[in-house]
Amino acid sequence: MHSDTQRGERIKEERARLGLSQQQAAEVAGVRREMWAKYEAGSEPGAKALAGMAAAGVDVIYVLTSTPALRSRIEPIDSALFFRIADKLDAMAASMRKRWPERAKAEQVVKIYNYLAHDADEAADEDKVERTLRLVINQ
Numbered sequence: 037m038h039s040d041t042q043r044g045e046r047i048k049e050e051r052a053r054l055g056l057s058q059q060q061a062a063e064v065a066g067v068r069r070e071m072w073a074k075y076e077a078g079s080e081p082g083a084k085a086l087a088g089m090a091a092a093g094v095d096v097i098y099v100l101t102s103t104p105a106l107r108s109r110i111e112p113i114d115s116a117l118f119f120r121i122a123d124k125l126d127a128m129a130a131s132m133r134k135r136w137p138e139r140a141k142a143e144q145v146v147k148i149y150n151y152l153a154h155d156a157d158e159a160a161d162e163d164k165v166e167r168t169l170r171l172v173i174n175q
Contacts, residue, residue, distance in 0.1 A: 043099060044078035050094040051076070064092040114153055121148050124165060128173050144172055 051061045062072035065081070065088035075081045081089070081099075090096045097105030122145045129135065136144065148168055 040080065041078040042102065043080070044076045046099045046102060047081070047089075047094075048076045050089070050099060054093050056092070061089075061092065065089050113149075117153060118145070118149050121145050121152070121165060121169070124169055125172070128169050132173055134173060148172060 051058070054061075056064070058072050058076070059069045062069040065072065065085045067075075067081075067085050067088070071079075071085075075085070086096050086099075089099070095105055097103065125141065125145060125148070129141075152165065152168060
């Protein structure tokens with residue numbers, strides 16, 4: 037059986053991230069707790085154990101390659117930018133006597149945020165936020 041202590045550490049990290057004990061992780065993966073301990077020590081899990089780990093939420097791509105797969109798809113929200121957009125949209129809409137239903141307003145804030153937060157070419161400075169909001173308000 038091949039041993040890789042770094043892989044074992046990643047298995048242990050994933051178990052901790054999910055808040056599982058070794059016993060709970062072993063049950064989900066369909067192995068004995070002693071076998072799970074061997075995986076964390078570096079023993080190579082088989083396909084059935086990996087499938088069980090994946091079903092429990094373990095990022096098996098990370099376990100096998102050290103490159104996070106699942107977690108890398110989710111980026112944290114820049115709450116300061118998000119609320120700045122919401123506040124400015126409210127203020128601009130009020131000054132133009134424009135009203136949206138709450139859900140429509142929330143959808144606009146999300147669209148603007150996604151545009152501004154994911155534009156790698158330009159930071160979301162005040163001028164860009166203002167220009168973008170004016171375009172939305174004047175639709």
